[in-house]
Amino acid sequence: MKNDTLAGGLESDILKFLTLKQITAIHRASMRVLGETGFHIDSVKLLERVENQGVIVDFEQKKAFFDEVVIKEAIASNPSRVTIYGRETDEHNVVLGGNRVYLGTGGTAVNILDVDRVRRPTTAADVAATAKLVDALENIHFFVIPCHPGDSAAENTDVNRFFNAINNTTKPIMGGCLSLDGLERVIDMAATIAGGKEALAKRPFIATISSVISPLTMDRQHAEMVMRVADSGIPMAFSIAPIAGATSPISLAGTLVQMNAEALAAITIAQIIRPGTPSLYSAVPTIMDMKTSSFLFGSMESGIMNAAAAQLAQYYDLPLYSTGGISDAKQPDLQAGYEKAFTAVLPALAGANFIHEAAGQLDSGMTISYAQFVIDNDINGCVMRGVRGIEIDEDTLAVEVITKIGPKGNFLGDMHTAMRARTEFYYPRAATRKGYDGWVDEGSKDAWTLAEEEACRILDTHHPRHIDPELVSQILKKEAGIIVPCQTE
Numbered sequence: 342m343k344n345d346t347l348a349g350g351l352e353s354d355i356l357k358f359l360t361l362k363q364i365t366a367i368h369r370a371s372m373r374v375l376g377e378t379g380f381h382i383d384s385v386k387l388l389e390r391v392e393n394q395g396v397i398v399d400f401e402q403k404k405a406f407f408d409e410v411v412i413k414e415a416i417a418s419n420p421s422r423v424t425i426y427g428r429e430t431d432e433h434n435v436v437l438g439g440n441r442v443y444l445g446t447g448g449t450a451v452n453i454l455d456v457d458r459v460r461r462p463t464t465a466a467d468v469a470a471t472a473k474l475v476d477a478l479e480n481i482h483f484f485v486i487p488c489h490p491g492d493s494a495a496e497n498t499d500v501n502r503f504f505n506a507i508n509n510t511t512k513p514i515m516g517g518c519l520s521l522d523g524l525e526r527v528i529d530m531a532a533t534i535a536g537g538k539e540a541l542a543k544r545p546f547i548a549t550i551s552s553v554i555s556p557l558t559m560d561r562q563h564a565e566m567v568m569r570v571a572d573s574g575i576p577m578a579f580s581i582a583p584i585a586g587a588t589s590p591i592s593l594a595g596t597l598v599q600m601n602a603e604a605l606a607a608i609t610i611a612q613i614i615r616p617g618t619p620s621l622y623s624a625v626p627t628i629m630d631m632k633t634s635s636f637l638f639g640s641m642e643s644g645i646m647n648a649a650a651a652q653l654a655q656y657y658d659l660p661l662y663s664t665g666g667i668s669d670a671k672q673p674d675l676q677a678g679y680e681k682a683f684t685a686v687l688p689a690l691a692g693a694n695f696i697h698e699a700a701g702q703l704d705s706g707m708t709i710s711y712a713q714f715v716i717d718n719d720i721n722g723c724v725m726r727g728v729r730g731i732e733i734d735e736d737t738l739a740v741e742v743i744t745k746i747g748p749k750g751n752f753l754g755d756m757h758t759a760m761r762a763r764t765e766f767y768y769p770r771a772a773t774r775k776g777y778d779g780w781v782d783e784g785s786k787d788a789w790t791l792a793e794e795e796a797c798r799i800l801d802t803h804h805p806r807h808i809d810p811e812l813v814s815q816i817l818k819k820e821a822g823i824i825v826p827c828q829t830e
Contacts, residue, residue, distance in 0.1 A: 349443040349482035350436060353728040356690035358645055359652045367594070367653065371602040372409045379404035380557050380606045384564035387610065394613045407609055415609035416657050423576050423619040423660045425483065425513035428534070428546045429806055433512045435483050437621065437660035440651070440692025442728050444666060444685065444721045445483035446475060446714075447697030447706075449517065451491065454672060454703065454710040456793045463709070465490035465501050466826035470800055471701060472509035474714045477803040480721035481700045485550075486516035487709050490824065497822030499523025500530060503547065504816065504823050507534065508808050515578065515697070517550040521565050524549065528573055530816055534808055542574030545619075550662075552580040553603045553623075555588040559610070567607075571614040578662035578695075579607040582625035584636055585646075589626075593646055600626050600646075601653055608659065621662035621695065624650035638698070638705045639668035639680030647684070648691035655692065663688050666699025666717055666724075667706070673713050673789045677703060681720050689724045711800075712771075712792035719769035726767040770795050 359367070382388050382405055392398040397406040420438075427433030435443045453463045467488050475481045486502045493501040499518045506514045507530075518524040527547070528538075535541035549570050551563045559567070570577045581603045583589030589596040604622050611620040626646035628637050637643070647663050654661035666685035670677035685699050700717040701709045731737075742757045752758050771792035773780050780786075786794075807813070817823055 349480075349725070350441050351725060351728045352440050353442055353690055353692045353730075354440045355728075355730070356648055356687065357652060358649050358691070364652060364656050367597055367601055368656070370598040371605060372412065374557070374598060374602040375407040375412065375606060376409070377406075378557065379406045380559070380602070382559050382564055382610075383561040384559075387559075387564045387568060387614075390568075391610065391613050396613075405606075407606060412605050412609055415612035416605070416659065418612040418616045419608055419659060420617065420619050421658045421660065423621060425515065425548050425576055426544045426546045427511050427513060428507065429511040433482070435513050435695065437662075437694040438658075439694075440655060441694055442689050442692060442696065442725070443482040443694060444689065444696045444699040444724065445481050445485055445512075446471070446487045446700045446702075447485040447664070448487050448702050448709070450488045450702065450704075450707055450709045452704070452708040453488065454708055454713075456711050456797055458672075460708065462491040463488040464492045465505050465824035467709070468502055468505040469509045469826045470711070471709065471714065472506045473803060473805055474711065474796060474799055475512060475700065476510035476805040477799045478700075478714060478718040480718045480725060481512075481714070483513040483515065483695070483697075484510050485697045486514065487701050493824055494822055495519075496522070497820070500526050500820050500822065501824055503527045504530060504820070505826070507531070507547070508813070508825075509805050511806050513546060513548070515548040515550060515576075517552070517580065518566065521562065521569065524566055524569055526820065528569075528575065530820065531575075533816060534812055538573070545575045548576035548578065550578045550580050551607075553607050555581070555583040555603065556599055557603060557606070559607070567611060568614050571611050571618040571620075574615075574618070576619040576621065577611060578621040579604065579623040580625055581607065581623045582627060584627050584629050585642065586629040586631060587636070591631075593642060593649075596626055597646060597649055597653070600624060600650070604653075605657075619660075622650075622654040622657065622659040623662040624654075625664045626650065635669075636705060637669055638702075639670070639676075639684055641683060643667070644684040644687035647688040647693060647696075651688055651691040651693035654694070661694040663693040663696050664698050665689065665693065665696040666720060667702055669705045671704050671708070673703070673710055673716055673792065677713070678716075678720075678788075681717060682723070685720060685724045686727060689728050711796040712789055715771050715792035715795045715799075716788060719771055722767045722769060 422438035668680040701714040
C-alpha cells in the first residue's frame with residue numbers, strides 16, 4: 342500500500358476481525374432471516390412495488406420475504422462506487438467503495454457546549470457555524486448536518502438545516518429529513534443551486550439519510566422518502582442502528598446478522614424502486630449497557646462491529662456508510678478522547694468508507710461542541726496517518742542518506758529531512774508538545790482550551806465560499822422560513 346497524502350480517500354485493509362468463513366456464515370444467516378422471518382414494510386404502495394419484482398409479500402402482516410436471488414440481483418444493480426461531490430470543485434469529492442477511508446460529522450444533536458462551556462439548545466446559527474468549522478478543518482472530509490435548528494419552525498427545519506450547511510461549506514453534505522414535504526423542498530433547493538434536477542443527479546453534492554427501525558422494519562414515512570430519493574438519483578444512506586441487547590441480539594455476531602439483513606433489505610428496496618440508485622450499505626451498530634439500560638455509542642463493541650461492517654460491505658462490493666469517532670462523554674475529557682480514538686481507528690484500519698459521527702459529537706450524539714470539532718480533527722488526522730501506514734521505496738529506505746550522514750552524524754540539517762518535514766509526521770492543532778516549562782510559560786493550557794481558541798480563530802477568520810447571492814435571493818423568495826445567520830465577511 343502506498344499513499345502520498347494525509348487527506349481523505351486513503352485505502353486500508355490492515356484490520357480484519359472476521360475470516361471469510363465467518364463472513365459467509367453471517368451472510369447465510371442473514372439470508373435465512375430475510376427469507377423466513379421477513380422484513381416489515383408499513384407501506385402498501387412499496388409492498389406492491391416489491392411484489393411486482395417477484396418478492397413474496399404478506400399484505401396482512403405487511404411483510405416482504407426476500408430470497409437470495411433477489412438480494413444478489415439488487416447487489417449487482419447497486420453501484421459499487423458512489424461519489425458525493427464538493428459543491429464548487431472536485432477537490433472535496435468523496436468516492437465511496439472498496440476500502441477507501443473518509444471521516445466526517447454526523448448526528449442531529451439538540452444541544453451544544455459553546456466556547457463558554459455552557460450547554461444550550463442548538464440553532465440555525467450553529468448549523469452554519471459548524472459547517473464553517475468543517476470547511477476549514479482538513480481532516481473532516483464531509484459534513485453530515487450535526488445539529489437541529491431549534492429556532493426554526495418545525496415545518497422549515499429541513500430547509501434550514503440544508504441551506505445553512507450548503508451555504509457555509511463546499512464539502513459534500515448529507516442529512517436526514519423530518520418529513521416528505523421537507524425532503525421535496527430540500528431536493529428542489531439543491532437543484533436550484535446545481536442548475537437543475539438533472540445537473541444535481543449528475544453531480545450530487547448532497548445525499549440523504551433514511552431510517553430502518555430495528556428490528557427489521559421500515560415505517561410508512563421512511564418508505565415514502567426512500568421512493569422519492571430513489572427517483573431523484575441522489576445518493577442515499579440508511580440509518581440502520583441495532584442496539585445489541587435491546588433491538589438486536591446481545592451477541593455481536595447476532596447483531597451483525599440482523600444489521601446485515603436490514604442493510605441488504607434496504608439496498609434491495611432501493612434497487613427495486615430504481616435500478617442503479619446510488620445506495621450505501623449502512624451500519625450504525627451500538628450496544629445497551631446492561632447495568633444502566635443506557636444506550637451506548639462510544640463502546641469498544643461498536644468499534645469492533647463497525648470494523649466488521651467494513652468487511653461485510655467489501656464482501657458484497659458495496660459502498661459503506663459507517664460510524665466511528667463517537668463518545669458517551671458529556672464534555673471534551675479523557676473519556677471522550679479514548680472512546681473517539683478507538684471507535685474511529687478500528688473501522689478506518691478495516692477500510693470503512695464513510696465514517697460519520699467522527700467530529701464534534703458528545704453525549705451519545707445529543708450534544709456537540711465547537712472545541713470538540715477541533716479535537717476530533719486532530720484525532721482524525723492521527724487515524725488517517727495510521728491508515729496511510731509506512732511507505733517503502735528507494736527514497737524512504739534512505740540508505741544513501743544514512744551512508745552520507747554516517748556514524749555520529751545528525752540528520753536534522755539534511756535535505757531529505759527538510760523535504761519530508763511537513764508530510765512524514767502528523768502535527769495536531771490542539772495539543773501540547775513542548776517541554777513542561779514551555780507549557781507553563783504559555784499558560785498551562787489543556788487540549789480543551791487550545792481547541793476552544795482554535796475554534797474561535799476559525800470562526801472569526803475563515804471565509805467559506807457561500808452560495809451565489811442571486812441564487813440565495815431566489816431560494817429565499819420561495820423559502821421565506823429560512824433563517825440566515827449574520828455572516829462576518
